[in-house]
Amino acid sequence: MPSMTGGRRITWTRLPATVADAIGALLGGRVVEAVSQPGGFSEGLAARVRTDGGRRAFVKAASWSAAPVTALFHRREIDVSRRLPAVAPVPRLLDTYDDGAWVALLFEEIDGALPAQPWRPDEFDQVLAAAADLAPLLAPSPVAAAVLGPPRLGGWAAVAGEGATGRLASLSPWAARHLDELAAIEQLAGRALAGDTLLHGDMYPFNVMLTAERVYFIDWPHAWLGAAGCDVLTLLSSASLSGLDPQPFAVRHPLTRHLAPEQIDAFLAAHSGFLLRLATTVEPDADRNFLRMITELGMASLRWLQRRRGASGDRGTG
Missing domain, CATH: 3.90.1200 (Aminoglycoside 3'-phosphotransferase; Chain: A, domain 2)
Incomplete structure (x- = not known):
């Protein structure tokens, strides 16, 4: 299996301050830690974050101008995730952000890892x-x-x-x-x-x-x-x-x-x-x-x- 992560991810520090602050507010605090995560090929942010109040989440975000296809996929994922049944083994969508320039999804953090490759x-x-x-x-x-x-x-x-x-x-x-x-x-x-x-x-x-x-x-x-x-x-x-x-x-x-x-x-x-x-x-x-x-x-x-x-x-x- 080739590398399972795309090469065009951005870090939390690349987010505009207004977007970072808005995501923190949705989580009830200020994000003080953000760690980029492996897996997937979308352009933009994919990071586990922690607020100053200790709340954790997984955040995906993309710019409509820099990565319009990814942003469109994010908006579609919002529509799908909102409708998935609670019993399904999927991360729960906590909140979303979309100001027309950036779109972000906030999911519950799953304390896990990608499966080993080659497969065990x-x-x-x-x-x-x-x-x-x-x-x-x-x-x-x-x-x-x-x-x-x-x-x-x-x-x-x-x-x-x-x-x-x-x-x-x-x-x-x-x-x-x-x-x-x-x-x-x-x-x-x-x-x-x-x-x-x-x-x-x-x-x-x-x-x-x-x-x-x-x-x-x-x-x-x-x-x-x-x-x-x-x-x-x-x-x-x-x-x-x-x-x-x-x-x-x-x-x-x-x-x-x-x-x-x-x-x-x-x-x-x-x-x-x-x-x-x-x-x-x-x-x-x-x-x-x-x-x-x-x-x-x-x-x-x-x-x-x-x-x-x-x-x-x-x-x-x-």
């Missing part, structure tokens, strides 16, 4: 079990579709039109040779993955927090509605980066073992298509950590799809 077997099993328990809590979805963004799936059909075939071939000659086939498979995703479960939409190790008692799923701006097993497929698709074969887990897991082969293939095609299209079209000055992560995750999903479909004579990404 016990932690991987623990997170998979928690994902199985999460899905029934979010079906039918407590969040209306109008609040959510579109699923981050699909991209093969757009690669050729964007002139990115050459860059794709440098990552996966196999994908470049089978672009039409991949585009055809991903077109099935909309129907194959339909459902009424609220999905996290980005269930990777950098969006999981482990405590001594519980698994928490953090960062919900990319939530969408679909079949209950999709989050587990996302998590499993990255498992090969830890040397694990995702297929046996998919066969056993209660949210994926009933899925038809066509459903899993459609997800993997659409999932890898989204990531590798992004990897082949990002701007030259993109965050290197982010680019490496989406490339590795996209290739991991693509390799699983290749193995599932046999890919005889074309086995491997080369």
